[in-house]
Amino acid sequence: MTAPVEALLVVEDLRLAFGGVKAVDGLGFRVMDGDILSVIGPNGAGKTSAFNCISGFYKPTGGRITFLGQNVTGMRPSAMAARGISRTFQNLRLFGDLTVLDNVRAGMHLVIDQRFFDAILRTPRYRRGEDEATEKAHYWLDFVGVTANRGAQARNLPYGEQRRVEIARALARGPRLLLLDEPAAGLNHTEKNQLLGLLRCIGDLGIAVVLIEHDMGLVMEVSHRVVVLNFGREIAAGSPAEVRRDPAVVEAYLGAEEAS
Numbered sequence: 001m002t003a004p005v006e007a008l009l010v011v012e013d014l015r016l017a018f019g020g021v022k023a024v025d026g027l028g029f030r031v032m033d034g035d036i037l038s039v040i041g042p043n044g045a046g047k048t049s050a051f052n053c054i055s056g057f058y059k060p061t062g063g064r065i066t067f068l069g070q071n072v073t074g075m076r077p078s079a080m081a082a083r084g085i086s087r088t089f090q091n092l093r094l095f096g097d098l099t100v101l102d103n104v105r106a107g108m109h110l111v112i113d114q115r116f117f118d119a120i121l122r123t124p125r126y127r128r129g130e131d132e133a134t135e136k137a138h139y140w141l142d143f144v145g146v147t148a149n150r151g152a153q154a155r156n157l158p159y160g161e162q163r164r165v166e167i168a169r170a171l172a173r174g175p176r177l178l179l180l181d182e183p184a185a186g187l188n189h190t191e192k193n194q195l196l197g198l199l200r201c202i203g204d205l206g207i208a209v210v211l212i213e214h215d216m217g218l219v220m221e222v223s224h225r226v227v228v229l230n231f232g233r234e235i236a237a238g239s240p241a242e243v244r245r246d247p248a249v250v251e252a253y254l255g256a257e258e259a260s
């Protein structure tokens, strides 16, 4: 008998309200180990709000989030990150004045054990920690294919490279689950193809990926499964081919187009 496959992330009846606006309204889905799952839906459907709950940036008003079998509902971002949930943002959140390398290292300081007195006194243990962080930062920048000068200020990098630095920063935390909010936004055709390759490489490492994305070409190409949101809840789910021909999905997108 094979052991039951345990879900990495279980989201149940998730709710988030801003005053009268129900941004997330009873959302449920599961992410299995090794999944590449896309979350799609019209603007304002609640995709980013759901990410904000799962990564701890917003406290849900209802429902339950279980990660690696533990109830993590309402935990803070640092606690979520320490448990293995890393994310990127719809609007880039790099520290523009810091170097590329330091941006990636900054992500790791949340998870590397930096004892206060070691840091103040710059003990050998502190320096070893710093060296390790630098080495890891270079490793992940190589992995995502950032070729630009790593000593340059992040703000001076072309936009596509900044996006990859953000992914490197999230990976450097050693996540089991990576949440990417519209990673293809603003990328050109070549950069989108590179991103597709990168997502597959991340999947090959055994890191589960949940992707919010409007680029349907990328979604259809890379996803194992797709969840479709509208008005804060799931309206369809399945393989890319299944959701593409789902009448509720066609309706949601055509409706959105007619309204705009």
Ligand SMILES: Nc1ncnc2c1ncn2[C@@H]1O[C@H](COP(=O)(O)OP(=O)(O)OP(=O)(O)O)[C@@H](O)[C@H]1O
Pocket (backbone or CB within 6 Å): 018, 021, 022, 023, 041, 042, 043, 044, 045, 046, 047, 048, 049, 050, 090
């Ligand atoms: N901080 C906030 N305060 C008030 N309302 C918010 C806040 N964040 C999101 N909302 C509202 O919640 C709803 C869902 O927004 P959300 O940003 O999650 O959508 P989305 O699916 O990510 O959309 P997009 O594709 O445009 O990024 C929208 O009606 C939005 O206006």
Ligand SMILES: [Mg+2]
Pocket (backbone or CB within 6 Å): 047, 048, 049, 090
């Ligand atoms: Mg969004």
